[in-house]
Amino acid sequence: MDKTGTLPTYRRVWALCTAAVLVALVLTLSACGHAGGRPPQAANDRTLSPWEPATATPTPLPSPTSTPDIWPTFAPPSQPAATAIPPAAPRLGLDEDVKIWLLLGTEAEKPYVGRTDAIHLLLVNERLSKASVISIPGSLFVYLPGHTMQRLNTAFALGGMELVRDTLAYNFGIRPDKFVIAHPTEFKWLVNDLGNLDVSVLFPIRDGCGGLPAGSHRMNGDKVYCYVSYFGGDEVNRVRRQQQVLQLLFTKLVNNGRLVRLPVLYASYQEHLETDISLLDLLTRVPLALRLGDPERVTYFVLGWEQLREWELPDNTQTSVLLPREEEVSEVFRQALAAISEPSPLGEIVLTYESQVTIAVALTQTAQATVYVPMYPTKTPTGQYTPTPGQATPTRTPVTSGTPRPTATHSEPYPIPTAAFHTPTPGPYP
């Protein structure tokens, strides 16, 4: 019997979608000032007001509504397991300022979900404005409470977000506070809205995506989607590509004041994303997002071959899955938490981002005849950036040429899927 030596290949595995959409929605940046983006919805077409400038010393922020302690009691398996079910991971002790957002990308278009082959955990210390991203391969074979040992990417399809939360709690000791699920179309929209991405392809892809030799490529939404969902026989590599694009998207989103159009973006995407993140959740975290735009403040982790091992299912089908090396996985989570637990001064780039947004707001106000309604609930808008005394003056001059246009206009209606999504109990015939 010959082993193929590869992980089970996944069809339409599109992993990265999640990442991008995450960046956009989760971190609340988004900019859609590019032609070809989604049309604004008038009712939500508001601009942000300037906010309080960043300070070098992290200011403790009041904790949002405290999440009730809902640590679950895990259900026993309902089916025999292919391998022994490991004991539940110890619950990780999280500071109350640490929030966990889960970013999922699915291969299926709405209203379907299918397998979520992009799984990224975002651990954010909101007080210290630091974040860690832990990316997990979808083939990770874990215990799905109440079901059996199965791939992590099947949890949402089998039991919705509740099962995903329980699964992460059982296997990693953490339970996400918020989630967002993105489908391929939204991911492509986001990339197109941002005016495409310049992606450095480290390992050439010869048998997919139209061929991608190593080097820098400007990619549109379709191409980026292919890049992040291409399997190529190594799921860990795919997860790394997802992270790479996640970083690129995030950087692009916080750049050039694109966050000013966050309400528009939210209005455009909210019907298509599945999320429990509200617009208010996003708006209140705009300053946080700008600070996380500093690459020094976000640490990326991948559960890779050092933390995983390949295991062939004992059924003569030569199907391999990934089993976690529990100690090594725990170490990744410890490092991820440690990385967001130490305060560090804000970099100058954050001030630059803030300046860009301030200018974008000012330009938007100038360009619009109508009076906007400030959405940011803290400071009175001033229209310009005022450095805080004692804080270093930003050295990078904000570039205004990339300022998004006040209003994105589109000659063609954006393709919006019309199918309604029905979950466990489908509705009657129309």
Add this chain to the structure above:
Amino acid sequence: MFIQTNKPQKKPLLKVLMVCGLLLGLIGTIPAESISLPSAGVNRFVTIEVDYTIHEWWLLSWKDSEIVCQVYTEHEAWPDASEVLYYCGQNIQKQWLGTSACVFDENITNPQECKGLYLHKASVTPSKRKVEISLPSPEVFVSVAGCAREPGQMNCTTLPYLRLQAVEPLPNEQIIQINGTVNGAGFSCPGGACDLPLSPTGMEGVLVEFWAESSYGDASERYKAQVRVIPWGDFANPDQTTTDKPSYYVDVLSSQWMGEGHSTCSEIWQSFMPVDGPPSWLRTPSLAQELVSTKQYYLLAGLLIKQGLVDAAGCPSGGLATTGAANACGMEAAQAVVDDWQNQFDAEIMRVAEDTGVPAQLMKNIFSRESQFWPGIYQKVREAGLGHLSDIGADGVLLWNPAFYSQFCPLILANETCQRGFGNLDPAQQEMLRGALVQKVNAACPDCPIGIDLNQANFSISIFARSLLANCEQVRQIIYNSTGRQPGQVANYEDLWKFTLLNYNAGPGCIGNAMQRTINNGNPLTWINVAQNLQEICRAGIAYVDDVSAMPQAETGSISDILSTPEPNTYLPTPTIQPTPRPIILTPTPGPTATPIPYPGH
């Protein structure tokens, strides 16, 4: 099995290829506009390594013992002509085939004086190769659940559910979701079961598509079902004067149907059965006893007398007429045995009907008409089995029922040959399969006590049902070719069966031409219209269809129906057609009509 060898490349060709490659490489630097997404799907297969042996043969010249060609086989026997042709080409093959034995005589005293080529086994090498074996895919089946019925009624007293149940054959995988659409609107259920609430539809029904996602990373085939829910009775009558209890007639057309009332041809044609049920000749009763008949079959009685199963010694001529059938006295003497005989296949008919979806009463009627339940071959007529399968009938089932062909062919021919499909086989191979199939259903058994192998007779029922399915498929194709539409869209269920019977009896040419003429005349594809347009030579089929569809009330057929081609009859269509009774169908209480909003400015 052949082994591919590398053939030497000629240099000019190599240069051309290199230039082409360079050009293609340059073209490849242009950014590709089309993107192939990595969504080709998961290949469900395992790769195993199998042992085999390579036998290397040399073709040498008698003259100088030079190697002319090398031939590789995977069997111990000498290479055959096709293998030599593959490795050596036509000229060498001809030269080899034309070589006679090298026999010493006065002219030939050593081998070098012989002409032509000879084979020499050069080596035997054990080897291994990887073989991909497909794994079974997930499937989804459809049935109706939650259908409460009154005793003896087929209708549901409550609106039932359409139940979708998925099966994942791999042991450590599971169905994670069943997805689908109902008239284009998406739905999704977690796990391997899904109940879709039904509501009344129009007479055309609604289209449901469904598929299952597997944890393996792939999905089942996308299946379709046409679902019809008809409110039954007048309980929805707006004047509220009804006494009927609400009930619903539900039927489903799908290859994945697992519920009661399975009708394969209905699904092939995409034709719902009549709401009040099919006519009696197209029904499958719930019990085999309901198929019982007590007809007088003179030919059968004669054969039973001949076999000694009936003592008619007291009758004139031993109870036999000159044709071999029983005379009146013989028939009377044989009646009890004839009754037993004609009903002994009912249980198997019922089992086959359940298995294939071919109506049980229809099969029994055809057996009655074709063979009078004598499953052997009648003298001088090369038709066998209870359904009198002929060479043409065998041809039809092998060509139009690929599922049956794929099971039957490997019993006769090599697997590789069968994979070409029946239509692509050599005429000799086709003839071999046809003959084997007819022989397979021939229950004549000279060595058996009664001259018949009853096991073989029962087996022929299954073959016959599959032959009918092949005819259904053929009729579907004929109608589609003529109209560009599915049969269910242009003809009703009963007429489609009549077309199928005609196709079985008279052949596709008769039915195809008649349909085309009917269409050309601007008439709908009804049995009456098509029958009127049959050519003279095909009109015997009308009587056949009428006989089969009239039973069980019809009188016994005569021996001439079986032993000879009936004389063409003048077909006179019935001038007036009694419409099939239909239930009163009331649409649900109509909803309020939307009031149009005036266009601004108007």
